[in-house]
Amino acid sequence: MSNQPEIRRLRGHAIAPWLDDIARLRIAVFREWPYLYDGQADDAYEREYLSVYLGSPDSVAVLALDGGRVVGASTGLPLADDPDAFSRPLRAAGLPVAQVFYFGESVLLPGYRGLGVGHAFFDEREAHARALGRFRWTAFCAVDRDADDPRRPPGYRSNDSFWHKRGYARLPGMTAWLPWNEVDRGEVQHPLTFWLRELKDAA
Numbered sequence: 001m002s003n004q005p006e007i008r009r010l011r012g013h014a015i016a017p018w019l020d021d022i023a024r025l026r027i028a029v030f031r032e033w034p035y036l037y038d039g040q041a042d043d044a045y046e047r048e049y050l051s052v053y054l055g056s057p058d059s060v061a062v063l064a065l066d067g068g069r070v071v072g073a074s075t076g077l078p079l080a081d082d083p084d085a086f087s088r089p090l091r092a093a094g095l096p097v098a099q100v101f102y103f104g105e106s107v108l109l110p111g112y113r114g115l116g117v118g119h120a121f122f123d124e125r126e127a128h129a130r131a132l133g134r135f136r137w138t139a140f141c142a143v144d145r146d147a148d149d150p151r152r153p154p155g156y157r158s159n160d161s162f163w164h165k166r167g168y169a170r171l172p173g174m175t176a177w178l179p180w181n182e183v184d185r186g187e188v189q190h191p192l193t194f195w196l197r198e199l200k201d202a203a
Contacts, residue, residue, distance in 0.1 A: 002111040005064035005071055007120045009128065015053050015061040021070035022061065022105065023047055029107035031183065033153050034145045038181040053104075056081035058132055062124040064108060064117050072108035074121035076101060076129065079139065086141070089174045089194060095137075101129035101199070103140035122166055130199055138199050140168075141176055141192040168195040 010018065023046035030037035039046075053059040056077040064072030079087050079102040087097045106121055129135045142159070145152065160170070174194040182188045 002071075002115065003066050004115055005066050005112055005117060007117070007124065008063045008065060009124045010061045010063065011128070012057045012059055013054055015059065015075075018061060018063060018070065018073070019047055019050050019054070021063075022050060022073045022075070022107075025070065025073050025107040025109070026050075026105055029109070033151065033156060034143050034158075035180075036151070036183045036185075038183045050075075050105075052082060053077055060125055060128040062121050064112060064120075066112070071112050072117055072121070074106040074125060075104040076125045076138075077104065078102070078132075078135070085178060086176050089176050090139070093171075093174055099134070099136040100196075101125075101132070101135040101138050103138060106140075118162065119166075126199065135199055137196050139194055139196045141194045144175070144191045144193055163195055167197040169197065170195050 015022075026046060027037070027039040031039065053061060053075055059077035059081070060075065062074040063070055079090065079097050079100040082102050082104075086102060087100075090097055090100060103122075103125055106118070108117055108121075126138055129138050142163075163170075171194045176192045176194070177189050178192060179187050179189050182190075
């Protein structure tokens with residue numbers, strides 16, 4: 001059994017020294033179903049993708065550490081500080097983007113799952129958003145996959161039940177589109193549907 005990881009919360013530019021570790025975890029974990037992310041040949045792409053967290057003074061990264069090694073990471077920032085591709089669906093629905101704190105990556109190595117780290121990631125990010133004092137909602141989006149996709153691993157269970165228990169509701173039709181290199185397919189546009197909860201109801 002893996003050791004219980006240490007949970008550490010970082011804000012804004014304090015994330016910088018850990019950016020490469022988060023990038024490596026993204027590549028390793030998102031290669032799994034349902035993202036099937038094939039990564040990029042150039043590591044600079046991953047760092048550039050994550051640099052948005054350094055540009056936002058109110059961003060957060062929650063790390064799971066085992067003996068100083070990063071085994072999990074979870075990120076977030078004000079949605080208004082994120083690229084327009086993510087805020088556009090909420091703007092179209094009439095939600096005030098300035099009141100939404102957006103949760104980005106949440107990646108954890110397989111050996112550390114089932115130890116409560118997923119709950120810790122949500123607890124820490126929600127606490128960070130609440131402490132900022134100006135957000136009504138927390139939100140994230142998850143990739144949509146067909147239930148009968150032949151690439152779906154046998155026995156796979158989605159995180160939907162976990163997210164519902166955390167108080168999040170899926171918002172059908174509120175969808176962002178994002179391209180990435182998919183395993184064995186090359187670059188593909190992917191739909192990601194938003195999940196939302198009112199922050200004032202957070203525990």
